[in-house]
Amino acid sequence: MKNDKRSVDPAAQQVFNVMDSQGYDNAWSRLEKQKPQCGYGELGVCCKICVMGPCRIDPFGGEPSRGVCGADADTIVARNVLRMIAVGASAHSDHGRRPAILLREVAEGKNTDYKITDAEKLKGVAQKIGVYDSGDSILEMAGKVAEVALDCFSRQKEGCIPFADAYLPKKRQERFEKLEKMFTDEMGMTIGVLPRNIDREAVDILQRTHFGTDHDPLSLLMQGVRCSLSDGWGGSLIATELQDILFGTPTVKSVQANLGVIDEDYVNIVVSGHEPILSAKIVEIAMSKAMKEYAVSKGAKGVNVVGMCCTGNEILMRQGVSIAGNELHQELAVMTGAVEAVVVDVQCIFPSLADLSKCFHTQFISTSDQAKFPGAKHIQFVEENADRIAEDVIRSAVDVFPQRNKQKVHIPKTKSNAIVGFSVEEILKALGGTPQPLIDAIAGGSIKGVVGVVGCNNVKITQDSYHLSLTSELLKRDILVIGTGCWAIAAAKAGFMNMDILSETSPNLRGVCESLGIPPVLHMGSCVDCSRMLVLAGALADTLGVDVDQLPLVGSAPEWTTEKAVSIGTYFVASGIPVHLWPAPPVLGSATVTKMLTDDINGLLGAAFFVEGDPVAAADKMEEMIIEKRKALGLS
Numbered sequence: 001m002k003n004d005k006r007s008v009d010p011a012a013q014q015v016f017n018v019m020d021s022q023g024y025d026n027a028w029s030r031l032e033k034q035k036p037q038c039g040y041g042e043l044g045v046c047c048k049i050c051v052m053g054p055c056r057i058d059p060f061g062g063e064p065s066r067g068v069c070g071a072d073a074d075t076i077v078a079r080n081v082l083r084m085i086a087v088g089a090s091a092h093s094d095h096g097r098r099p100a101i102l103l104r105e106v107a108e109g110k111n112t113d114y115k116i117t118d119a120e121k122l123k124g125v126a127q128k129i130g131v132y133d134s135g136d137s138i139l140e141m142a143g144k145v146a147e148v149a150l151d152c153f154s155r156q157k158e159g160c161i162p163f164a165d166a167y168l169p170k171k172r173q174e175r176f177e178k179l180e181k182m183f184t185d186e187m188g189m190t191i192g193v194l195p196r197n198i199d200r201e202a203v204d205i206l207q208r209t210h211f212g213t214d215h216d217p218l219s220l221l222m223q224g225v226r227c228s229l230s231d232g233w234g235g236s237l238i239a240t241e242l243q244d245i246l247f248g249t250p251t252v253k254s255v256q257a258n259l260g261v262i263d264e265d266y267v268n269i270v271v272s273g274h275e276p277i278l279s280a281k282i283v284e285i286a287m288s289k290a291m292k293e294y295a296v297s298k299g300a301k302g303v304n305v306v307g308m309c310c311t312g313n314e315i316l317m318r319q320g321v322s323i324a325g326n327e328l329h330q331e332l333a334v335m336t337g338a339v340e341a342v343v344v345d346v347q348c349i350f351p352s353l354a355d356l357s358k359c360f361h362t363q364f365i366s367t368s369d370q371a372k373f374p375g376a377k378h379i380q381f382v383e384e385n386a387d388r389i390a391e392d393v394i395r396s397a398v399d400v401f402p403q404r405n406k407q408k409v410h411i412p413k414t415k416s417n418a419i420v421g422f423s424v425e426e427i428l429k430a431l432g433g434t435p436q437p438l439i440d441a442i443a444g445g446s447i448k449g450v451v452g453v454v455g456c457n458n459v460k461i462t463q464d465s466y467h468l469s470l471t472s473e474l475l476k477r478d479i480l481v482i483g484t485g486c487w488a489i490a491a492a493k494a495g496f497m498n499m500d501i502l503s504e505t506s507p508n509l510r511g512v513c514e515s516l517g518i519p520p521v522l523h524m525g526s527c528v529d530c531s532r533m534l535v536l537a538g539a540l541a542d543t544l545g546v547d548v549d550q551l552p553l554v555g556s557a558p559e560w561t562t563e564k565a566v567s568i569g570t571y572f573v574a575s576g577i578p579v580h581l582w583p584a585p586p587v588l589g590s591a592t593v594t595k596m597l598t599d600d601i602n603g604l605l606g607a608a609f610f611v612e613g614d615p616v617a618a619a620d621k622m623e624e625m626i627i628e629k630r631k632a633l634g635l636s
């Protein structure tokens, strides 16, 4: 495969030359070996839920039309999607559980390696969820917030979890209540929408997709909606809010992005995965005099910690740490030959790193009790010994610096400046403290609408190509682009997050951004920080006294890969924001499920999914949707 078909990133293309000449195993070559990939799987019509199967349905209407138990394509496709949502929501929500437990430990004085960094945010969250008491100390308040967060995972009663209850925009919550009533009154069915308990909604999916249980596509998909809401307005939201309290709410700052942030003179540590609990510590300890002296004693100038994927986004947003790349850069970083350690926590980590690292002096270090990799070095992370463990990890990386083979070092020079750190708090600050100037800009037409882009790299798509083409198209149409995850890293690498991009932005949007001093492409954080976009949408809706589905907002996941993206897309739609996807999700084997997700769900939630493989056509469609919403609001 030619370099420019694998990635549009010039840094990646430079590494491909080394990769091909040395024959390093990589995601693109492994994809080739997988071809042709299974059509049944792509359409979602295979089932291996019980061992009378696996069963496959003929997607062209022939035989077999049913599995051994009698399940048809509609049931099988819906069950498969539902299980993707359960896994994605669980990944985000289990991430959220960790800062909740850590906050409780800090509040009780059981963990002194961490502290409350943002007391103002803590007060704000305490007020929002109704546990604020001006007489409480900061630690007492932290304890109460942690208990409410943990209660969202464990409560055994009906009714909405407290975080979603506090944060959901008013009209959306009313809509969910009406919907639940409509299912009971008009259809005689109990179908819940508001999440009762974060863990329970995922377990409910595992129960109802067990052999011989729920077979009705509507009933199945609505539980998917409920579970996704327990992620977006529950687990992910808790992760974001509590991490802000513990590690600081992101502020606007300038960083650098791409493989060029790897520094030949330093011990380079790439931190990757999703959680900031260990990585924030590594960043902190790496800056100490002791670690610098230790690195110097081994011949380096110091320790250079850089980020990758969403762990990278977490420390980039809060600590201003430069980022080496997104999902498909993880193997390429090792191939630069100048990385002493890749330190990982959970999610989106290629197990191939274990073998690839052995071609170099690189240590592949796993740290999580939940994510182990044969061939990796495991340094077990436990929060109560965070300082010591972070130091162990750094020393381990420093120790191999003398083994670096200079002949194998090929670091691309490519890197871009990026302005990042747009938490909702920072956006409101740029707007002068209220969403009103943004509402005025939207009402006046300087900003036609807002598109939130999320998600991954997918090796089936030229890396970053869809992210960048779509973003560029939207900027030409007075559409503000916000987003998270690997999209945000793609945009940062390509220079879309600095003020220079304003020269390629349509005049009205350019004018607004210049007056506010912000780029037209805003980095809002990691995957769990998609919750920041929900909170922003909710603030706009509540200020205007409308429901979210009336606002000119669209979501997109143009190079999505993971089950987490399915959960994110579903909670965006459930929250009233239409969502574009590419590639197509594995649902096309059922016309019924496809119609439900792309059409019928609109009638229930005011938003639906659409699939489009061409970035210009996708931008056209998004603009069309935005214009329609504007018209309905009486805006020109």
Ligand code: SF4
Pocket (backbone or CB within 6 Å): 047, 048, 049, 050, 051, 052, 053, 054, 055, 066, 067, 068, 069, 070, 071, 076, 211, 212
């Ligand atoms: S649950 Fe039904 S369709 Fe699925 S594998 Fe078992 S028999 Fe086949």
Ligand code: SF4
Pocket (backbone or CB within 6 Å): 309, 310, 326, 327, 347, 348, 454, 455, 456, 457, 484, 485, 486, 487, 527, 561, 562, 564, 565
């Ligand atoms: S955007 Fe996707 S690939 Fe990237 S870190 Fe998040 S889930 Fe993983």
